[in-house]
Amino acid sequence: MGLLALLLVLGCFYRYEGAEDAAAGPLLELSLGKFKNVLLNETIPAEAVLRNIDSNVTVIIFQIHTHHKNVTISFDKKPSSNNSGAGTDKGLVSVLRPLQTVCTWYLQAVGADQVLSTAVSFSYAERDPIPGGCNMEFNLEIDPNIYLEYNLAETHIKFAPANLGYVRGTNPPLCDLGSSSRWRLSYEVYQYFLPENDLSEASFVSHMRKMSEVQSIRRHGTKMMTLVNQDKTDLYFSSLPGQGVIYNVIVKDPLWNTSAAYVPAHTYMCSLSGLVDNCSSLKRLSTKIFFTVLAVLGFFICFHGHRFWKTDLFFMGFIFTAFFFFITISRTSALSYDVNLGLTAVAGVLGGLLLVAYWWRFGFVILCMLIVGLVLGFLVASTVFFTPIGDYKVFQDDAVFWVTFCCIALIVPIVFVGYPRVLNILTCGIIGSYTVVLATACYLYTSLSYISIDLLRRILDENFKRAFTNVPFQRNDIILLAVWAMLAIGGITIQLRREKREAPFPPHPYLIWRRERERRITNILDPSHHVPPLKERIHSKLSQIKDFFQKEQPAGERTPLLL
Numbered sequence: 001m002g003l004l005a006l007l008l009v010l011g012c013f014y015r016y017e018g019a020e021d022a023a024a025g026p027l028l029e030l031s032l033g034k035f036k037n038v039l040l041n042e043t044i045p046a047e048a049v050l051r052n053i054d055s056n057v058t059v060i061i062f063q064i065h066t067h068h069k070n071v072t073i074s075f076d077k078k079p080s081s082n083n084s085g086a087g088t089d090k091g092l093v094s095v096l097r098p099l100q101t102v103c104t105w106y107l108q109a110v111g112a113d114q115v116l117s118t119a120v121s122f123s124y125a126e127r128d129p130i131p132g133g134c135n136m137e138f139n140l141e142i143d144p145n146i147y148l149e150y151n152l153a154e155t156h157i158k159f160a161p162a163n164l165g166y167v168r169g170t171n172p173p174l175c176d177l178g179s180s181s182r183w184r185l186s187y188e189v190y191q192y193f194l195p196e197n198d199l200s201e202a203s204f205v206s207h208m209r210k211m212s213e214v215q216s217i218r219r220h221g222t223k224m225m226t227l228v229n230q231d232k233t234d235l236y237f238s239s240l241p242g243q244g245v246i247y248n249v250i251v252k253d254p255l256w257n258t259s260a261a262y263v264p265a266h267t268y269m270c271s272l273s274g275l276v277d278n279c280s281s282l283k284r285l286s287t288k289i290f291f292t293v294l295a296v297l298g299f300f301i302c303f304h305g306h307r308f309w310k311t312d313l314f315f316m317g318f319i320f321t322a323f324f325f326f327i328t329i330s331r332t333s334a335l336s337y338d339v340n341l342g343l344t345a346v347a348g349v350l351g352g353l354l355l356v357a358y359w360w361r362f363g364f365v366i367l368c369m370l371i372v373g374l375v376l377g378f379l380v381a382s383t384v385f386f387t388p389i390g391d392y393k394v395f396q397d398d399a400v401f402w403v404t405f406c407c408i409a410l411i412v413p414i415v416f417v418g419y420p421r422v423l424n425i426l427t428c429g430i431i432g433s434y435t436v437v438l439a440t441a442c443y444l445y446t447s448l449s450y451i452s453i454d455l456l457r458r459i460l461d462e463n464f465k466r467a468f469t470n471v472p473f474q475r476n477d478i479i480l481l482a483v484w485a486m487l488a489i490g491g492i493t494i495q496l497r498r499e500k501r502e503a504p505f506p507p508h509p510y511l512i513w514r515r516e517r518e519r520r521i522t523n524i525l526d527p528s529h530h531v532p533p534l535k536e537r538i539h540s541k542l543s544q545i546k547d548f549f550q551k552e553q554p555a556g557e558r559t560p561l562l563l
Contacts, residue, residue, distance in 0.1 A: 028107070028119060030062075035120045035209055038107065040071055045108040050121050053101045057123040058168055059130055061144055062105050063091030063263045064119045065208050067201040068272040070110040071117055077106050081139045086110055091263030093132065093142040098169040118205055120212060126167045127256040131249070131263075133163025134175035134182050146247055146265040150239050153461045155269060158234035159262055162187075162251040186228045186252050189235060190221030193472035194244030196445050199268060199279055204244065211246045211264045221248065224468055236467040238454060241269045242282050242445055243472065283442050286338045290345060291439040294318075298435030302491035305428030306421065306499055309506050312428060313359055314352035316372050319431070321351020323378075327459055363508030369420045373413025376427040379434065381408035382455045386469070390454075396465045401458070421504040425495045433487035437480055446480050447471035 028048040066088045074084030094103045109115040131144035149156045163182050164173045210220040248264040270279040305312040325347035395401045416423035441449035457464045
């Protein structure tokens with residue numbers, strides 16, 4: 001009987017062990033600095049193990065990255081808020097105990113059956129700073145992560161301050177001890193753009209590896225700024241929906257000349273998994289129609305604007321009125337974007353017609369050239385602030401920015417005040433060709449469209465002044481910049497040569513009309529003198545139309561014969 005009981009206990013024990021083994025997830029063996037791909041699921045956590053850690057290593061930063069699906073990374077099989085993190089780019093800092101040579105972490109998918117992820121670990125010695133070592137805001141005790149949020153205008157990143165490195169088994173330095181503590185550390189913020197129009201997972205994985213290790217970050221990334229002392233560790237950048245971008249921070253200890261990298265974070269500033277309004281459907285149909293029609297007219301104006309003077313005035317009046325009307329209606333109403341754009345198109349047409357009517361009635365060239373010059377001046381000023389000049393801290397002050405912007409915009413019409421024909425031809429060539437670039441941006445990503453978009457953001461969003469407006473300049477941008485330059489130069493050259501021996505501007509239309517009218521009244525030999533008044537002509541036309549639809553009466557006797 002005792003033997004039977006013993007066998008039952010052993011059977012239950014081995015059955016329990018077998019169940020444990022069956023529930024165990026995949027084992028991921030790591031090597032320092034080597035990236036490993038792992039397929040995670042939601043039910044069974046995977047175990048990541050790093051062995052044979054050298055004795056001179058103080059901390060290990062383990063990180064995992066996915067394309068767009070969230071995963072959980074934790075120190076224990078059962079994650080909690082203070083020992084784990086969830087997201088697409090997450091990392092943990094393991095502070096090593098004396099004689100410790102093995103580290104273990106647990107990985108699990110969130111809300112998905114299977115998620116392909118990339119994991120890597122990096123080691124740092126006692127003199128290397130510890131990213132997130134002075135965390136006082138987030139859940140983890142030591143948080144090396146970069147937290148990222150975005151909207152259509154801004155991308156906001158923030159991270160916890162670092163601490164100084166220390167020897168295994170000793171207490172970490174105090175975070176607020178004075179100049180000898182973490183306040184001597186500096187932070188280098190880097191930005192890296194993924195290839196344009198490439199949302200693939202393979203591209204993301206290959207480029208993320210370039211922004212994970214200190215030397216690689218400095219080699220491939222673009223250094224945006226350096227934060228020191230009391231600078232806040234939260235920053236703002238302009239959003240580029242549909243364009244992949246990776247951010248990372250390197251913390252440097254100037255005393256020991258050592259550095260360490262945070263866990264990189266990436267975003268496309270749009271949803272890759274949404275059924276509607278996702279990264280593949282960013283451009284609205286209304287936007288495509290609006291800018292395609294504008295580009296067709298702009299292409300014509302680029303080469304023939306000065307010769308077809310009234311069409312040129314309508315085009316410039318449309319742009320000038322539509323720009324200010326869109327700003328006004330966007331700030332004062334809660335209408336949808338499509339409605340705003342439709343009303344903007346109507347207002348632009350009315351503005352263009354009013355400018356043409358003003359020219360026809362008064363024929364005053366200077367005011368027309370002021371509108372034309374301001375349109376070109378606004379584009380020139382926007383282009384200046386589109387360059388790295390716009391990221392100077394002094395221009396975060398609204399007064400400095402707008403005074404400088406207005407001065408640049410007004411310089412254009414002032415410089416060409418004595419050469420109105422040249423000003424008009426330059427504006428036709430440059431503005432007309434730029435509308436082609438804007439229309440192309442509705443179908444293919446290009447950073448050149450942000451020359452005008454960033455200006456609208458600065459006007460409509462009061463907080464956009466704090467954002468850094470760096471954009472990628474890749475193959476599409478080079479091609480479109482060349483197309484813009486060729487169209488502008490070609491249009492300007494053709495118009496200057498064609499209009500060289502012509503009058504600078506057409507004669508005053510209203511004076512011509514009055515002269516012709518007086519001539520018809522006084523010259524009785526002119527056939528137009530005998531034209532009936534307008535009222536009689538309209539009555540005659542209506543009578544002809546009435547007779548056309550009237551049934552024709554039969555010929556012959558029309559009354560019955562008397563019997």
